[in-house]
Amino acid sequence: MNKRKRLFTLLITFLTIAPVLVRSAPKDDSHMEWWRDARYGMFIHWGLYSIAGGEWKGKDYGKEQGGASAEWLMKSADISKEEYRATLTPQFNPTSFDAEEWVSVAKEAGMKYVVITSKHHDGFALFDTEATDYDVMDATPFKRDIIKELSEECAKQGLRFGVYYSQTKDWYHRGLGKGSGTLSNEDYLELVQIQLDELLSKYGDMAVLWFDTGGSNLIEADAQGARVRELQPDTVICSRLYSRRVPLEDRRYADFESLPDRMLPAELATGDSETCMTLRHNWGYDRNDDAWKSSKDVVEFLALCAARGVNLLLNVGPTPEGTLLPEEIDRLTEVGAWMKENGDAIYGTQQSPLDYDFWWGAMTRKENKLYLHVLEWKREGIEFNGIAAKPSKAYFLADPKQKPLPLIYDAKGAVTKVKVPAKAPDSKNTVIVVEYAESIVVDSDAKGKYHWYTNRRTRHTDIEKSEAAGRHALPQAVTGN
Ligand code: GLC
Secondary structure, three states, rough: OOOOHHHHHHHHHHHHHHHHHHHHOOOOOOHHHHHHOEEEEEEEEEOOHHHHEEEOEEEEOOOOHHHOHHHHHHHOOOOOOHHHHHHHHOOOOOOOOOOOHHHHHHHOOOEEEEEEEEEEEOOOOOOEEEEOOOOOOOOOOOOOOOOHHHHHHHHHHOEEEEEEEEEOOOOOOOOOOOOOOOHHHHHHHHHHOOOOOOOHHOOOOOOOEEOOOOOHHHHHHHHHHHHHHHOOOEEEEEEHHOOOOOOOOHOOOOEEEOOOOOOOOOOOOOOOEEEOOOOOOOOOOOOOOOOOOOOOHHHHHHHHHHHEEEEEHHHHHOOOOOOOOOOOOOOOOOHHHHHHHHHHHOOOOOOOOOOEEEEEEEEEEEEEEEEEEEOOOOOEEEEEOOOOOOOOOEEEOOOOOOOOOOEEEEEOOEEEOOOOOOOOOOOOOEEEEEEOOOOOOOOOOOOOEEEHHOOOOOOOOOOOOOOOOOOOOOHHHHHHO
């Protein structure tokens, strides 16, 4: 069948089954339960651009140098698709790639899911696809299906596996980069459909479909969302299937709101949401980027995201050889060590019951427990207002003996104070559990501010209210400005 005919058949099939598809969408949101409990996942940006590492012909185009992130190289350096392909595909031979090691690092870090770039904006697929020869099997000497190896390894080690997929931007096939694409728009949409079918039928359970930079064409986006639902109704679909300009209520296949890159949200989330964050400036591997966040930065950011009710998808950008960087492994291992002792304050928690946070940090909640994430220590004690009851007990989460910490409760103003030792037991984030005999009662008159959004400008919070801002929140925190 020629392509046009095939597209026509697909369209007719879609129109005929569209009502069925709508019905096959999950009726409830039970498919979101694991995702809500997980709170923390690994993002992986890896592809042809990783070979260049942000540089082209001796010039640096990485984000730290003021350009776009390293995976935008084709666009930033204005490279034609022919030259980009001819230069990079023969070099893509990451023989040190070991799915077992990557997944072990994610698991050790306490991450519960993994999302990797199956196809980024450059159009190159890390999986075996029939839709094009611009993929790891046909175009590179490596000839190993990376998505297959990683998905199998995640299943083996008990982590959920998902893919990032750039559905709208494809500088190679669709064009919009330098020169035109290899395909007409119609044929491009068919390529997307074929690739989605492949991703959703060849790699076992697809936990997340992380679409990116969606457009405003609702017919296009809805058809792609419907296809995902049809093939795997439990796949969690990222809101970037649609452009941010599409009103929330029209994003019918979006399961969660993906916040702008690297953003610590201003306030409590009102629905399922996720922030994605880099470990340095760039998403893709960049040889000159040394703006590393510390493991304390990551632990703080994770805690603040959880306190606002937001998942954190933390990025790594593996090397051309196929390895994670030692700096990435070190940080993730340190965060994992913290998670081993304090994971209860993150996994399966709800956002803070209070619509503000505190100078010392913020809180998460689970049943009749509050978890105070103390990011800045004060020997005078850790104090909070807003809960109208005396707690029954307080102790350090990392203390297996749960030795009680002295408590003072002042009913006037509903202020609770936990007395603490002079030195913080955990310099990254000491978690204090505050337990209540009954359920947690919020004082509806309580007032407070978002300290970690507005006041702490030199840390995570160089964030304006606008959507586009906040992208560089943490790197500036690291340089300590
Ligand atoms: C943006 C960028 C992209 C990156 C993504 C990660 O959409 O275009 O390069 O993959 O953010 O969230």
